[in-house]
Amino acid sequence: MNIDSITNGFVIDHITSGRGMLLYKMLGLDKIDCSIAIIKNVNSKKMGKKDIIKIDADIDVNLDVIGYVDPDVTVNVIKDGKLIEKKTIDMPLILEDVIKCKNPRCITSTEQEIKHIFKLADRENGIYRCIYCETKAKDKE
């Protein structure tokens, strides 16, 4: 299977197999008018199987979203067809308007203008809690 190499953009590599589509949606890539390839279940020596996303456009990629969905990925920045930077990602300490609090008792459920902010409460288990009500973020799905 051939996917054309990109000129200016990003390759999000080492995505845990099965999380490519989730990342695609959470990064809002479905709303962008450019060439994007999602490659699923690619053989990988390190991971067994992995997903890859290639974005052929110089857009702003929200690294916090990537760090939340899958902190082990690598983001390769491509400029003029050449790899210019390899970014490793970490879990962000704060997530702002990335996920929504689902607690019906939370103030964010009734006041629409409040930003949904989550903080990393447990790094080992990747658990985020709403800063307003401390409700745990739902599992990534």
Added chain:
Amino acid sequence: MRSLIDILDLSVKEIEELIAVACDIIENPAKYAETCRGKKLATLFFEPSTRTRLSFEAAMYELGGNVIGFSEATSSSAAKGESVADTAKTISCYADIIAMRHPKEGAPLVASQNATIPVINAGDGGHNHPTQTLADLLTIYREKGGFDNLTVGFCGDLKFGRTVHSLISALSRYSNVKFVLISPEELKLPSYIKKDVLKKNGIPYEQTTSLEEAMPKLDILYMTRVQRERFFNEEDYLRLKDSYVLEPNKLKNAKEDLCIMHPLPRVNEISVSIDSDKRACYFKQVLNGKYMRMALILKLLKEAQK
């Protein structure tokens, strides 16, 4: 701007200082009678409350200050759809400090992010109620002389009981504290509190459904009400509401210096006949709450002036 949203916003040292000021207020009330002259406390109560609102108001009056505010959402602009953020900005133009109760969790935090004056969380739904915890801490301090080496039993609704969660968090910072968690299966302490607070701090605890078995070990017995307003299902509430009723015969194996506490209001979980027992401390808690709120108002106003 310094506010109090969660009891853990205060360090152990700051709590000790508040206790020291509260004890000084008890000893020398006249010394504090004019300390808030010309200052206004706004009590923004979007949910009904008797004790907490009146306690804040009494506290401010005893410091020589004044009080403005409302006691239900229907008599505020919230009924017209005003946001918590706008309310906080508006009240900042009128008052020097806010005490806020709101049915939605996190509302006082939103207020503190938008106000230009200190905000005290006077209860946000089933989430936090830090000034109740301050009242509880002063009561334990005055009855037991400190917080170390205590075995504290919590009985009743440990799942939704915000006062229980806050007091466990606050006491977990002292040494050799042990907890006995007494509740029906359905109202056990949430596992994240056991993991994040108790296990993380290496605090010994046991869980039981029997109040009688736990009783002889306890230095403090903290009773709670099963709260109707926290249940989505009336059937569950009716089934669980009378799980524990403290009556004189249940105290026969209790320590002579047991301290019986309750955040009040009670429904029937503590028999009225216990009130005359010298171990009953729940009305002392109410009074201690006023003194701690006085100490807290003084502290936050002082810090705001800096």
